[in-house]
Each structure stands twice: as C-alpha cells, then as structure tokens.
Amino acid sequence: MDFEISGTYSENESITLYAVWEKSLLAETVPDASVTLNGHTYEYYSGAYTYAYAQNFADIKGGYLASVTSANEYSAVLSLTKNASAPCWLGGLYTSGNWTWTTGEAFMDDFAESKWAADEPSALYGANAKGRLVQTAAGEWKDFGADSLETGGFIIEYGSIQKEELPVYLVCVDTSLRLREGPGTSYDTLSYMYPGALITIYDIYPGASYNWGWGITDTGAKGWCAMKIPSYMIEASGIDEDTGLVYCLNTDGIAITGYTGSNKTLTVPDTIGNLKITEILSDSFTRDTVPTLITLPSGIRDIASDAFDSKTSLHVYPGSSTHAACVSAGYSPVCILPPESIVPPSALCVLEEDAFSHAAKVKVVDLSATSVAVIPKGAFSGMSSLSCVLLPASVTKIEDGAFDEGSTCVIAGSKSLQSWCDASGHTLIPVFE
Numbered sequence: 001m002d003f004e005i006s007g008t009y010s011e012n013e014s015i016t017l018y019a020v021w022e023k024s025l026l027a028e029t030v031p032d033a034s035v036t037l038n039g040h041t042y043e044y045y046s047g048a049y050t051y052a053y054a055q056n057f058a059d060i061k062g063g064y065l066a067s068v069t070s071a072n073e074y075s076a077v078l079s080l081t082k083n084a085s086a087p088c089w090l091g092g093l094y095t096s097g098n099w100t101w102t103t104g105e106a107f108m109d110d111f112a113e114s115k116w117a118a119d120e121p122s123a124l125y126g127a128n129a130k131g132r133l134v135q136t137a138a139g140e141w142k143d144f145g146a147d148s149l150e151t152g153g154f155i156i157e158y159g160s161i162q163k164e165e166l167p168v169y170l171v172c173v174d175t176s177l178r179l180r181e182g183p184g185t186s187y188d189t190l191s192y193m194y195p196g197a198l199i200t201i202y203d204i205y206p207g208a209s210y211n212w213g214w215g216i217t218d219t220g221a222k223g224w225c226a227m228k229i230p231s232y233m234i235e236a237s238g239i240d241e242d243t244g245l246v247y248c249l250n251t252d253g254i255a256i257t258g259y260t261g262s263n264k265t266l267t268v269p270d271t272i273g274n275l276k277i278t279e280i281l282s283d284s285f286t287r288d289t290v291p292t293l294i295t296l297p298s299g300i301r302d303i304a305s306d307a308f309d310s311k312t313s314l315h316v317y318p319g320s321s322t323h324a325a326c327v328s329a330g331y332s333p334v335c336i337l338p339p340e341s342i343v344p345p346s347a348l349c350v351l352e353e354d355a356f357s358h359a360a361k362v363k364v365v366d367l368s369a370t371s372v373a374v375i376p377k378g379a380f381s382g383m384s385s386l387s388c389v390l391l392p393a394s395v396t397k398i399e400d401g402a403f404d405e406g407s408t409c410v411i412a413g414s415k416s417l418q419s420w421c422d423a424s425g426h427t428l429i430p431v432f433e
Helices: 051-061 071-081 109-113 321-328 415-424
Strands: 003-005 021-023 033-037 040-046 088-095 098-101 132-135 141-144 153-158 168-171 177-180 189-193 198-205 211-217 222-227 233-235 237-239 245-250 253-259 265-267 275-280 293-295 313-316 364-366 388-390 410-414 427-432
Touching (some): 040 051, 051 088, 051 153, 071 088, 071 132, 071 153, 088 141, 098 198, 189 222, 233 237, 245 275, 321 410
Parallel strands (some): 410 427
Antiparallel strands (some): 003 021, 088 132, 177 189, 177 222, 211 222, 237 245
C-alpha cells in the first residue's frame, strides 16, 4: 500500500509534520459512494486527509471539492456524508475576511447561516485560526484547520460551475479605498483600491449609514470595503437615481445608454459618481418619453448618430468637445453663450480690421447670424480670454493676423477653413460643408 507524508500538503508553513502519515489515493481509486443531481456528480472518498491533499486529489480527478449553494445540493451531499466516521471536507474556505467557495461561487451567508453548528465558524472577520469547511454526519458545517486529520473523507463534485451574476462596482473615490478583514473601520487593512478599480461583490453586510461589501477586485485582491454610493463606488452599469440616466462603463469614464425619466427638459451632469460622462450610445434618447430639450456637459467625446430623437433640441457649450461630437454625429446643437460673449446684429455684413481687438475678457464671439464673408486682420487680436468663434457659412477666408500669433481658439464654421486652421494651430468644428 502506498503512503505519503502529510506535511507535503500542509498549508501551515510555521510547522513541520514529521510523524503523520496518510494513505495515498491513486487516480484510478473508486469512490466509496456517489450521487448525481442536475447533471452534477458528487463522489465520497473516505479517510483522514488534509484539506490540501483532498483539493489536490480533486484536481487530479478533474473535479473540485464540493460547493453547496442550494437545498437540493445540500441534501445530495448529506446522503454521502451521513455515514462518514468523521466530518468531510467541502470546498468552503475562509480568505481575506470572508467565506467563499474554491470554485469562485458566492458562499451565500443567508443559506449557510442555518447550516453552521453552534459557535461556528471560528474564522470570521479577521479571526482566521482555522478556515476550512467540513460537513458532519448530521449535516452541520464546522470550521476546521487546513491540516486537521480529524476527518472522515471529502466530497468531490463534477460538472460545470454555475456562477450567478454578481454585481460589479467601479471605484470612483478621489484617493483610495481600503479592503479590510471585516465589515467596519475597526478591522485591519488588507490592501487598497484606487480610482478605476473594479470589484465584484459576493456578500453584503448592512451598516448604519452604508453597507459593507466583501468582494474580489479585477487584480485578485479580496476583502471588505465601504460601499458609499456614489461617493466611493458606482455599479459598472446601472441607473442614476437623480437623473434617470442609464449608464455603463467605458474606457475613460461613463457612457450613457438610455433614459428612464419622463421630464421634458434634462440637464445631463458632468459626472456620475465622480466619473466623467464621455459618451452617448445609440438609441439612448429615442423613446416616446424622452426630453425635448437636453443640455449636455462639455466633456463628451463621442455621440452616436442615432443617439437622439430628431425632435430633441440639444444645447451645448460652444467650442467644447461635446459641441464637436454633436456636429460630427450630424446634429445641429444650440450653443449656450456665456455672459462674456459678443453677439453682433444679424445685419452685419462687413467686419472691420481690429473689430474686437483687445476685448480681453470676452470668451465667445458669435457671428453665426451675420453675413460676414471675410475675417480681417486684427479682428480678434489681444483677446486673451477668447476660446471660441462661431462663424456663418458665408465666411470663406480668414486673413493672416486675424488672431494673435500663437493663440489657439476653436472655430465653428465652414469646412473650407480646415487648411487655414491646420496651418495656424486653431481647431475647426465644421458646422458647414
């Protein structure tokens, strides 16, 4: 008969096992008993083995230590463990402040609560003296040390892992968010999450002011975190309660995907949960109840050509990336002029040299309603605050020296001005062909 030293599979590096021997199982070893449920097979192997040995043998067999997440599954496993001479290993383990299954399935504490024996588990919220799950012949769950040999075997499960859809959150706190050993600020810090991190929440512990969630980040870190929403985190996709906007994550912030409100006017905020809104996707505002007037923030970089209903009036800040995105998508937005704007009368047809020279506080000049054809020398010289000029389709020429050398400005006008803008360092929003 083959034997192996149990210490080979010890998880406790601070001790050495010299005199504990185990029966070695071979890959072709037949289970003592088995049962099938819903396409999954559960096998019982008897004997005293460490948790790591049982887990290693399950890997060799092509299965995993059993995850028990439903009443039917619990009954199936109990039919195998009820005749065992001692508790049997299951796939539950305690890690980073909470219990989970080796398969990655949620442990579901509400279900587990009725299964724990009295005064169990001992491993909870930072107290990690044992931290591996066994089931007794009576069906009770207990918390054993990984190297315990006071066991009567283990249960291997075979079948596809049915992972439930768990909520994913995006960290949007300004600095960092702690992952702790337990649900509260009194527990030790395990690691930190930073803005942009994703965390899948497996378990929620209700708090007085906000909930605590145990989860696993996109980098594999685990622990409990404060779920202050939307200050600390937001769902990777969801509905903003304040505006009714439906959103999801994109590469640089938030993308709007729909609208659930009924208001006839809507001001889209700059951010949701401290993340910038940078994109509006197809059919976001095409339902019958969408607003007829929507004011957009200035930081949107991309808008789908079919994002809005044709009857919706879009209002944007002139010269912004949103302004450019609207025009690129084929929309004709209304520009919201700041107080520091100059709007000449529509009858203006000729602009004199130095027309607005040294109007240092002016931010926007709106000539879009005029019939001006040429922007002369010095027209916008000395305008240190100028950010945008709105031109009519009639403007086909901008003379050298119209702007200060080295200045940069956004010009909304004819596409024919593209070469001049490229040469002079200005940005063109081609509102006219």
